[in-house]
Amino acid sequence: MSILNFNVGILGHVDSGKTSLAKALSTTASTNAFDKNPQSQERGITLDLGFSSFSMDMPEHLSASTYKQLQITLVDCPGHASLIRTIIGGAQIIDLMFLVIDVTKGIQTQTAECLIIGEITCDKMIVILNKIDLIEESQRQSTIDKMIKRLRKTFESTKFPQTPIIPCSASSTLNLNEVISTLQSYIYIPQRSPDGPFVFSVDHCFSIRGQGTIMTGTVLSGSVKINDSIEITTLKEIRKVKSMQMFRKPIDRAIQGDRIGICVTQFDPDQLERGLVATPGIIKIFHGLLIRMNKVKHFKHEIESRTKFHITCGHSTVMGKIVLFADHSNDKDEKFNFGKEFEAIDQYPADGSQENTQIFALIQLESSIVCQSQSILIGSRLDTDIHSNTCRLAFHGHVLDGFTDSDYLNKDLPTKLRIYKRKEKIGYIDRLVDDQTIIGKDLFQKETNINSFVNFKVELQPTGEQGFIESPFGQSGKFKVRFMSKTSSMKYHLYTNHLDGLTDETKQALSSTGKGRKQQAKTTATNTEEGESSESQQQRIRIVLKFKKYLFQEKTIIAQ
Numbered sequence: 300m301s302i303l304n305f306n307v308g309i310l311g312h313v314d315s316g317k318t319s320l321a322k323a324l325s326t327t328a329s330t331n332a333f334d335k336n337p338q339s340q341e342r343g344i345t346l347d348l349g350f351s352s353f354s355m356d357m358p359e360h361l362s363a364s365t366y367k368q369l370q371i372t373l374v375d376c377p378g379h380a381s382l383i384r385t386i387i388g389g390a391q392i393i394d395l396m397f398l399v400i401d402v403t404k405g406i407q408t409q410t411a412e413c414l415i416i417g418e419i420t421c422d423k424m425i426v427i428l429n430k431i432d433l434i435e436e437s438q439r440q441s442t443i444d445k446m447i448k449r450l451r452k453t454f455e456s457t458k459f460p461q462t463p464i465i466p467c468s469a470s471s472t473l474n475l476n477e478v479i480s481t482l483q484s485y486i487y488i489p490q491r492s493p494d495g496p497f498v499f500s501v502d503h504c505f506s507i508r509g510q511g512t513i514m515t516g517t518v519l520s521g522s523v524k525i526n527d528s529i530e531i532t533t534l535k536e537i538r539k540v541k542s543m544q545m546f547r548k549p550i551d552r553a554i555q556g557d558r559i560g561i562c563v564t565q566f567d568p569d570q571l572e573r574g575l576v577a578t579p580g581i582i583k584i585f586h587g588l589l590i591r592m593n594k595v596k597h598f599k600h601e602i603e604s605r606t607k608f609h610i611t612c613g614h615s616t617v618m619g620k621i622v623l624f625a626d627h628s629n630d631k632d633e634k635f636n637f638g639k640e641f642e643a644i645d646q647y648p649a650d651g652s653q654e655n656t657q658i659f660a661l662i663q664l665e666s667s668i669v670c671q672s673q674s675i676l677i678g679s680r681l682d683t684d685i686h687s688n689t690c691r692l693a694f695h696g697h698v699l700d701g702f703t704d705s706d707y708l709n710k711d712l713p714t715k716l717r718i719y720k721r722k723e724k725i726g727y728i729d730r731l732v733d734d735q736t737i738i739g740k741d742l743f744q745k746e747t748n749i750n751s752f753v754n755f756k757v758e759l760q761p762t763g764e765q766g767f768i769e770s771p772f773g774q775s776g777k778f779k780v781r782f783m784s785k786t787s788s789m790k791y792h793l794y795t796n797h798l799d800g801l802t803d804e805t806k807q808a809l810s811s812t813g814k815g816r817k818q819q820a821k822t823t824a825t826n827t828e829e830g831e832s833s834e835s836q837q838q839r840i841r842i843v844l845k846f847k848k849y850l851f852q853e854k855t856i857i858a859q
């Protein structure tokens with residue numbers, strides 16, 4: 300008989316009653332359910348993910364499915380702000396979220412953060428308005444109604460405007476039946492395929508003398524059976540599956556979505572607190588990751604390129620520096636195309652991704668991360684003061700690809716990913732060579748390889764006349780520009796400056812009007828649109844060079 304395992308995450312502010320709810324609903328506890336961790340018991344708070352389960356009848360709207368039995372796995376997440384990495388890790392395996400709110404408190408800081416995590420990781424949510432037993436019976440209904448009205452307003456602008464809000468009391472089991480019946484009506488058949496490589500997210504690991512090491516967790520993809528070889532990715536060790544259990548019952552096969560314990564031949568469980576186990580060779584250790592970025596709208600700061608964030612993917616959190624870039628011809632559903640060129644941007648745009656412009660980020664990780672393609676990744680600023688009441692979650696996205704070589708910034712990246720930055724340099728006329736050629740200055744540093752800019756177009760501003768860089772000139776960063784035709788600016792410059800360095804012939808040609816230098820300057824000045832003085836006009840003639848510079852290229856490759 301096939302059993303559908305449906306994962307329900309329980310999230311909410313610290314002390315809202317998440318563990319109490321899990322206890323009240325569950326019939327079977329896993330090895331680490333209900334704050335069994337000794338430190339949790341001492342401090343009275345949940346420090347780690349807790350897993351427990353209960354069975355339910357298959358709801359009527361799914362009676363035609365191939366599943367005949369339904370198992371609900373509750374993933375009790377910690378509430379304390381300092382444990383948000385654990386919450387994110389837990390939320391990535393859930394099919395539906397219970398957001399627990401203390402009816403006497405309403406929305407609190409971590410409620411809001413949990414709501415955002417739910418928006419990123421889940422499609423369905425049920426709000427549990429807990430601790431209604433604390434309200435005097437005569438006031439209860441009116442207080443609940445008022446709170447529901449307030450919450451409705453908050454949820455209006457979220458992904459879950461129609462979320463059910465169920466008042467109950469986890470500790471006195473008041474109205475828990477309604478929690479169960481609402482859950483039942485929200486059950487759907489999540490994507491569960493036995494196909495593809497086996498990937499297992501381990502959340503707890505311990506050994507049993509004489510039997511082996513047990514890893515408990517959730518099957519993220521594929522399937523596994525007894526005697527299969529699996530790789531403990533962080534240890535780079537391969538083990539055979541000796542036996543498996545799903546909530547204390549032995550099983551011989553598990554598929555995507557199942558919550559199981561896998562027993563393999565002994566290894567030190569301290570070596571694998573959390574992590575991925577998979578078909579050998581398919582999980583990679585990444586030093587750089589690519590994501591399509593979405594900003595969390597409640598994050599109040601700018602997301603700037605080349606700044607650092609906490610990067611959480613699966614159960615790992617490391618620091619990473621982001622490099623932002625845009626694809627200006629990208630359809631939302633289009634796959635990431637390495638064949639394209641992308642424009643580097645300084646910060647995430649205020650209007651976010653647009654229909655044709657998608658924002659991506661290359662994340663340079665400070666420590667490597669083990670993850671699979673398409674994993675959800677969340678960027679945050681966890682060093683923000685947890686009492687400051689501000690949202691620490693900054694952005695999210697799915698992992699599109701990554702770089703496995705720790706030297707990728709020098710090796711793979713320059714050939715694989717072409718990101719350019721638009722640049723503009725401003726220079727000035729140094730002197731004229733002839734009526735179509737000038738020597739320019741101040742555009743380049745002395746040490747710049749001007750040869751890489753030869754044949755690049757330049758424009759004189761404000762006149763708009765165009766020419767191109769013909770060659771370097773001398774050793775001090777000067778350069779020669781040839782114009783397509785005789786330019787008025789050059790003539791103007793000549794008459795308002797000097798004739799030094801010109802051959803007599805050129806001087807003659809340029810002075811062919813027969814007027815004197817000063818007089819010519821006067822004429823030119825009065826001919827300009829603004830009628831400005833020759834001095835200020837002279838200063839405004841600039842040589843403008845626009846080009847693209849590729850990021851991460853060992854040799855400066857430049858394109859216009």
Ligand SMILES: Nc1nc2c(ncn2[C@@H]2O[C@H](COP(=O)(O)OP(=O)(O)OP(=O)(O)O)[C@@H](O)[C@H]2O)c(=O)[nH]1
Pocket residue numbers: 311312313314315316317318319320343344345376377378379429430431432433467468469470471
């Ligand atoms: N009166 C009342 N107290 C409750 C209810 N649910 C939980 N509590 C109490 O609230 C406190 C916190 O409950 P927990 O279930 O540990 O809360 P939690 O959200 O799991 O806490 P963390 O995981 O540490 O964030 C405990 O003292 C519970 O007994 C309820 O429905 N009514």
